[in-house]
Amino acid sequence: MTDTSGTDEAGSDHRIKAASLILRLRALGVSDRRVLNAMETVPREKFVPPEFADHAYDDRALPISCGQTISAPSVVALMTAQLDVRDRHKVLEIGTGSGYQTAILAKLARRVTTIDRYQSLVKEAEARWTVLGLRNISAMAGDGTAGWSRQAPFDRILVTAAAKQAPANLVAQLVDGGILITPLGPADGVQRLTLFEKDGEQVETRDLGAVRFVPLVAGVAQNL
Ligand code: SAH
Numbered sequence: 001m002t003d004t005s006g007t008d009e010a011g012s013d014h015r016i017k018a019a020s021l022i023l024r025l026r027a028l029g030v031s032d033r034r035v036l037n038a039m040e041t042v043p044r045e046k047f048v049p050p051e052f053a054d055h056a057y058d059d060r061a062l063p064i065s066c067g068q069t070i071s072a073p074s075v076v077a078l079m080t081a082q083l084d085v086r087d088r089h090k091v092l093e094i095g096t097g098s099g100y101q102t103a104i105l106a107k108l109a110r111r112v113t114t115i116d117r118y119q120s121l122v123k124e125a126e127a128r129w130t131v132l133g134l135r136n137i138s139a140m141a142g143d144g145t146a147g148w149s150r151q152a153p154f155d156r157i158l159v160t161a162a163a164k165q166a167p168a169n170l171v172a173q174l175v176d177g178g179i180l181i182t183p184l185g186p187a188d189g190v191q192r193l194t195l196f197e198k199d200g201e202q203v204e205t206r207d208l209g210a211v212r213f214v215p216l217v218a219g220v221a222q223n224l
Helices: 006-027 031-039 050-055 073-083 100-108 119-129
Strands: 089-092 112-116 137-139 154-158 172-184 191-199 202-211
Touching: 006 172, 006 202, 031 073, 031 100, 073 100, 073 154, 073 172, 073 191, 073 202, 089 100, 100 112, 100 119, 100 137, 119 137, 119 191
Parallel strands: 089 112, 089 154, 112 137, 154 172
Antiparallel strands: 172 191, 191 202
């Protein structure tokens, strides 16, 4: 007998939408199979507010709690692919938000450490990772602009909020050969996604294109 329960229908609907999103990402030039696989297996609908569940697989940023946003899937895919995350890597993410990007990183890396200035976002994200069985993530509420020196150095660092200037103190927390990606630019103006690669005393930078992120704000949020 065919099971037509609502949950199963919703589940297969999500799978179809996820599969068509993957096709769209491929068409946009994302070819890294590990990244595409991670994006296909992490259910984005679990990371967006219920009222936006129907749009979970649209390629667009969506609002989340605390006036923040979950990035568009194509931006997550691009950043993750450029970060070149390997399975032995220790990764630091600044800007947990919904915890979606964290979950993608956790599928690819050995360990992910993530920081958000809102305690409530960290708590909500932790509950989502638990449901999904992701156990290689440590999260804390705090000011990510200082990084996490106790756990440094990191193989990779991803900042998912726009900084006004190059984050020298975060680059200092990278291993030699490490890569950091961050949007750079004003909150309401042109931001460039920028890659920093540490090579001994040298740091090489590469422009990855125009993006739009919420600003990186110094300090821990007073409320929430
Ligand atoms: N990666 C997230 C999107 C994050 S939006 C996702 O996949 O959903 C940017 C996040 O950066 C917000 O949640 C905001 O609270 C956080 N943020 C801004 N300034 C910060 C800071 N100084 N330290 C830590 N987090 C910060």
